[in-house]
Amino acid sequence: MNPLAQQLNETLERDNANVYAMLSKLGREIYFPKVGILSQSAEAKAKAKKFNATIGIAIENGQPMHLNVIQDTLSAYDPKDLYEYAPPAGKPELRTAWRAKMMKENPSVEGKGFGNPIVTNALTHGLSIVADLFADAGDAVIIPNKNWENYELTFGVRRGAEIVEYDLYNSSNRFNSEGLREALLAQKGKGKAIVILNFPNNPTGYTPGPQEGDEIVAVIKEAADAGINVVAVTDDAYFGLFFEDSVHESLFGKLAGLHERVLAVKVDGATKEEYVWGFRVGFITYASPSEAILASLEQKTLGIIRSTISSGPHPSQTFVLRALQSPEFETQKAEKYDIMKRRANKVKELLDSGRYGDVWEYYPFNSGYFMCLKLTKVSAEAVRQRLLSEYGIGTIALGETDLRVAFSCIEEGDLEELYDTIFKAVQEQLNA
Numbered sequence: 001m002n003p004l005a006q007q008l009n010e011t012l013e014r015d016n017a018n019v020y021a022m023l024s025k026l027g028r029e030i031y032f033p034k035v036g037i038l039s040q041s042a043e044a045k046a047k048a049k050k051f052n053a054t055i056g057i058a059i060e061n062g063q064p065m066h067l068n069v070i071q072d073t074l075s076a077y078d079p080k081d082l083y084e085y086a087p088p089a090g091k092p093e094l095r096t097a098w099r100a101k102m103m104k105e106n107p108s109v110e111g112k113g114f115g116n117p118i119v120t121n122a123l124t125h126g127l128s129i130v131a132d133l134f135a136d137a138g139d140a141v142i143i144p145n146k147n148w149e150n151y152e153l154t155f156g157v158r159r160g161a162e163i164v165e166y167d168l169y170n171s172s173n174r175f176n177s178e179g180l181r182e183a184l185l186a187q188k189g190k191g192k193a194i195v196i197l198n199f200p201n202n203p204t205g206y207t208p209g210p211q212e213g214d215e216i217v218a219v220i221k222e223a224a225d226a227g228i229n230v231v232a233v234t235d236d237a238y239f240g241l242f243f244e245d246s247v248h249e250s251l252f253g254k255l256a257g258l259h260e261r262v263l264a265v266k267v268d269g270a271t272k273e274e275y276v277w278g279f280r281v282g283f284i285t286y287a288s289p290s291e292a293i294l295a296s297l298e299q300k301t302l303g304i305i306r307s308t309i310s311s312g313p314h315p316s317q318t319f320v321l322r323a324l325q326s327p328e329f330e331t332q333k334a335e336k337y338d339i340m341k342r343r344a345n346k347v348k349e350l351l352d353s354g355r356y357g358d359v360w361e362y363y364p365f366n367s368g369y370f371m372c373l374k375l376t377k378v379s380a381e382a383v384r385q386r387l388l389s390e391y392g393i394g395t396i397a398l399g400e401t402d403l404r405v406a407f408s409c410i411e412e413g414d415l416e417e418l419y420d421t422i423f424k425a426v427q428e429q430l431n432a
């Protein structure tokens, strides 16, 4: 094993042997080269005042060489903020700004030890880093039965982890913390589990209430008390879009510092929150009271980044940073939040109006981009196909009964027609 990897491992083992034990084989072996091209180049950037001939970019007239056909369309930005490589950990100012935003929006992180957010190529990449560092073949990844389908590829197919599902809702249509508890405690033999908590949930649009949130945290603590090392990952893709009285913070705050056998990891980003899906700017943040552990996990994360994408795109980091620093940011975000909330409210109003009879129920939703219908009489796939071929309406069928509707994509004034048409398609399918 490389001595640098060994050093990181020794630090982790010394400060918290449980965190060390959570690492995958790759997680143990990975490191970020201290004496490689990037570190020599960073050193030169600070000190080489005459000529800097270290890195594989091109310089002309004291700035990164570039083509005017590109720069002309981006003239609001300085070439140095677009064309140079961003550091593997991301633009430092962006990391600082995101950390400040996280603290402002999540008062529960107050007083907890957590690292500087590391920039990822959006959330999928953050999740994939978690998978690389912590998931080995056969490790359990615990998710609810209503989940984002990509976890299967990221953890199951790529890393050979075993996906363990529990029902998202209990019989009272609230978060099924007992199901999570059973799935977690069943991993006692393995001594390790990765739990992914995604609220607002894709596909249902559900976020638990404060009491349910506390139950989730208590269940994870119980598993840790029982000797299970838990990598507790919050996938906060839709953070902030809380429309009702659910928790309005990430559970990361309460999971941080919960137990020495719990490693809280926050995966979040600008993708959905800032409506910049194609920019590919996300973050991964670790919690630990130990600075040395945070530093070691950051080095290992940088090793994964360097060995996969090398570094994230620079222009979009610059765009997001400028937005976060703009005095108009909060106002503009609030305007978009209001639009999304009005759409969610309209959907609820339609569904609760009684006009659709008993052809469907809907899963409780209070946040995010989506809601899910549970069709009671006909197959979701048949309705999806009919909506598409007869009415030019696209929805997502999930399993036998569930139809996911991204109300985020539909203007408030069109929602009535959308749901009335889904209802019509269901009736036609019933009579087919």
Ligand SMILES: Cc1ncc(COP(=O)(O)O)c(C=O)c1O
Binding pocket: 121, 122, 123, 124, 125, 148, 198, 201, 202, 235, 237, 269, 271, 272, 277, 282
């Ligand atoms: C729950 C959840 N997590 C992560 C992602 C991926 O986000 P990104 O586009 O930033 O990779 C999505 C995207 O649909 C999602 O729904």
